[in-house]
Amino acid sequence: MSVGKVTFTKVEREKLAEVLWLLNWISVVTGAILLGMGLFLKMEIQKWQEVMSEQGVLYVPHMLITTGLAACGINFLGGKICLDCADTNKFLRWKLVMMPYVICTFFFTACILAGALMCYNIRSELEESLFLGLRYSMLYYKDTDTPGRCYLKRMLDLLQIHFQCCGNTGYKDWFQIQWISYRYLDLRSMAVVDRLRNNVEGKFLMDSVPFSCCSPLSPRPCIQQQLNRPLAHFNFDQQSQHLNLWRKGCRQALLDHYTIIMQSISLIVLLIWLFELLVLTGVRYLQTAMENVIRVGDPESESEGWILENSLAETARSNFNIIKNLGKCYQVDNDPNINVPAMIAEQEIHSEQVQVQRTS
């Protein structure tokens, strides 16, 4: 009992082949779109890769890029095959390739779905990576004379200005690290020495933030120092405090930015997956219809196309048997050099004797 059986006349087969040729070319374009999206995502991640602690997130754009390239190749081949399938003679050329092609395309379509789901699920891993990366960047903010870290100050300032954020979770994160280098601290001054002594680890901690945390939306010039003592500044009320600095943490800002990109990409990839599935179904129908035409022998007659020849359970069982028997093919051999276990050898001799008795 076939799954999804449809009868095709000759005209219908030719029309199906034409339509599939066109759809395959559209799929090449969508494959290029997939490639483009993968490259875009890779560029976006690499722009701010210094605030990510590990580059594990890069496997998502790499997956998209490889799937896009594969889509272009597979659908280009599919287009050629479908164009030839309209004619029975030309189909014979592709007969042996068709089945592997359909299976390949099926697995490849599954890869597209996996890519879409990966995009969707990346959030928690990204959050962890951003938390650690931002913490290290803030720790090394002051090390503008250490090679390998000298660019972190500039990058963090530009990040805070561009994404309108301050610190990891909020602006108070800057109070817990020393972000002013010793090179610019007058270690002879009493105020500086007092502050260093007040801290357990001898770090110069202040309740102040870098200039890049300042918000241009504030009606008053930016207040960066003595943020824990609002009375130290004239007329620094709640409203002014709220508008003075960026309130959002950079981890949240970056997470939102990447989540929006990844969600829109995953939506587009899902649509492409549905389209590929449609093309795959069409190619399967075309393949089975053409094979049946050849089996019948008359190129002008009607033929049947299906998705699976037998029902789902029977196909699964037969495939499972094929895979099982792949391993068994050498055990029935009569090669004397192979060490055959005694019981099976006895059974064979017994069956041979029975045969000899029958013939004689």
Next chain:
Amino acid sequence: MVLLKMKFNQQRRVRLAQGLWLLSWLAVMCGAFIFCLGVYLKTELLRRNEVMENTEIHVVPNILMLVGLASIGTNWVATRVCQDSLDASRFPRWKVLLLAWFVVAALLCCLLLAVVVLSYVLQGRLEESLKVGLRNGIRFYKDTDVPGRCFQKETIDRLQMEFRCCGNNNFKDWFEVQWVSGRFLDYTAQEVKDRIRSNVDGRYLLDGVPFSCCNPASPRPCLQYHLTDNRAHFNYDYLSEDLNLYSRGCRQALTDYYMGLMNSTGPGVLSVILIQISVILSLRYLQTAVEGAMALENPEGDSEGYILEKGVKETFEEVKVKVLTMIKLAQVDPEGVPDEAEAEKAADTAAEKAASPTPAS
């Protein structure tokens, strides 16, 4: 003496019509490109509208948009003419329109050239406009509670951060303006009182700049206040510190940006002018060749195409005479038709008189 004569047989005429049809569609796309260029330039200028005092520079994108639209229409008409050119029954209806078409197309080319020239000439005016606009912006920076000026602080801050510049000419412009509002000054504090007293106008001037002047590329945290006092900061020398703030002035930064935009569009506009000129010349050849062919007994035979029937000087004289006659007719018209008839009769009799004595002599 015909200008640039060329022979056309039927096949060449057909090729010319087809090639010109393609070229005209290319010119339509170029017109769309010019329009989009104008729109882009206009949006960029409008974005920074608040720091420009006048809108004289807007004439460049305005002309570009106008020429773009007109060029789309004109070249679309050229494609229709090409399509009808090989059909003897449909081509004559374009005869009258073609003269007007040539005038319009030549005008478009002149306007495009004018745009290229204007974009260089108006640089000085742009700088002036920016100078005044930025000066006002810096002056009203503190007035975040005055309606009509409350946006200046945000505009100037964002501008300085985006274009990496500080002040009008440089950061010292901030020393001459009170940019901290009186609402946030504690007038009872001694320091504030001293500063206000030491200034003639009673303004609170300080040697400090807003945070938006800070350069992220500086190795040390940004120093915004007491900039001229070397002792106020550790390991600081006012004269040799060049990375702390942005060194460029915003007027220079904005002028460079807009001049860069207009210069980069220069080659595009020049190539569109070339394409338009080649469309004009090819259409002239097609028109004369097809008209010549239609006048022949055998429409499929060879004909000549040219740019001008007579030489440049003679054509110019003819055009001058025509224009003068039209002006004279326009002047004579209000007095009524009989006068016109009398004038014609007088001209005829004069011509007869001139003609009759000759056979006698």
